[in-house]
Amino acid sequence: MASIKETSSIVTLTHPDNKETSVTILKYGATVYSWKREGVEQLWLSSAAKLDGSKPVRGGIPLVFPAFGKNTTDKYLKDLPQHGFARNSNWTFKGIVRSYPPTVQFELNEGNANRELIKAWPYKFTILYNIELGYDHLKTSVDIRNESDVPFDFNWLFHTYYNIQDSIENVYVHGLENQATHDNITGKAAVEKNAEVIIDREVDRRYLNVDVKENITILNKKTNQLVHGLIRENLSDAVVWNPWIKKSAGMGDFEPKDGYKNMLCVEPGHIHDLVTLRAKQKWSASQYMY
Numbered sequence: 001m002a003s004i005k006e007t008s009s010i011v012t013l014t015h016p017d018n019k020e021t022s023v024t025i026l027k028y029g030a031t032v033y034s035w036k037r038e039g040v041e042q043l044w045l046s047s048a049a050k051l052d053g054s055k056p057v058r059g060g061i062p063l064v065f066p067a068f069g070k071n072t073t074d075k076y077l078k079d080l081p082q083h084g085f086a087r088n089s090n091w092t093f094k095g096i097v098r099s100y101p102p103t104v105q106f107e108l109n110e111g112n113a114n115r116e117l118i119k120a121w122p123y124k125f126t127i128l129y130n131i132e133l134g135y136d137h138l139k140t141s142v143d144i145r146n147e148s149d150v151p152f153d154f155n156w157l158f159h160t161y162y163n164i165q166d167s168i169e170n171v172y173v174h175g176l177e178n179q180a181t182h183d184n185i186t187g188k189a190a191v192e193k194n195a196e197v198i199i200d201r202e203v204d205r206r207y208l209n210v211d212v213k214e215n216i217t218i219l220n221k222k223t224n225q226l227v228h229g230l231i232r233e234n235l236s237d238a239v240v241w242n243p244w245i246k247k248s249a250g251m252g253d254f255e256p257k258d259g260y261k262n263m264l265c266v267e268p269g270h271i272h273d274l275v276t277l278r279a280k281q282k283w284s285a286s287q288y289m290y
């Protein structure tokens with residue numbers, strides 16, 4: 001039997017076959033902020049991250065909904081903060097929904113979402129968020145249902161911060177060659193020429209419409225061994241982000257300051273356009289990390 005520990009602010013799930021394999025979720029944002037596989041932390045978390053609900057967590061897996069970045073054009077989304085309101089809302093813990101692999105569920109709807117922020121977005125919805133702790137993987141899945149009588153538009157993205165135990169200089173990202181990119185720093189579109197995407201400066205790049213059959217992996221430069229692997233369902237875009245020296249220096253909740261050497265965000269999402277979800281319809285997506 002998996003063990004679950006729940007406090008007023010967090011839920012920890014431990015794998016039945018290995019007590020060193022666990023996942024910890026903050027109810028605020030339903031933010032997974034630790035995933036240990038056989039005792040080894042897989043996610044990066046800033047030592048200055050706020051875990052008290054005063055701001056979104058700097059690290060782990062913040063959830064981005066219903067807007068990615070700062071939307072400036074949509075009638076309602078433009079009044080929301082960067083990355084929407086899911087990561088700044090207290091989600092309801094629904095308990096364990098499967099015993100093997102042990103899976104826990106959280107729910108967000110217009111009733112429990114951040115009261116100030118939800119004022120800007122006049123829809124009824126239910127998001128069920130499942131976190132499955134495998135022996136060798138973590139799968140996070142989402143079902144979004146439009147409970148309104150009219151369609152609504154949204155982005156979804158898992159803002160995953162991977163822990164790069166070995167330094168960022170020693171890894172590369174694979175699976176993005178020939179993909180269309182949009183650089184969030186320069187605003188320019190391009191095509192990725194590299195089979196091995198290295199991170200040696202600030203990188204903030206959207207990869208658009210990347211075939212979901214392609215796994216995205218982080219590999220060791222010298223040995224080509226797998227550091228992290230990602231399988232996506234219904235999430236055709238991916239952001240690759242590392243704030244590097246200057247940007248992380250400017251973030252009050254980013255510590256230690258050289259932490260950029262030990263993290264890399266690879267964020268699967270649907271952000272090349274807005275998903276339109278018709279009344280009473282459901283949209284589902286997941287990321288499987290191994």
Ligand SMILES: O=P(O)(O)OC[C@H]1O[C@H](O)[C@H](O)[C@@H](O)[C@@H]1O
Pocket residue numbers: 056069082083184204205239240241265267
């Ligand atoms: O600082 P935050 O609001 O958490 O955003 C952190 C980062 O998220 C994404 O990766 C964006 O592409 C970046 O432009 C942004 O800086």
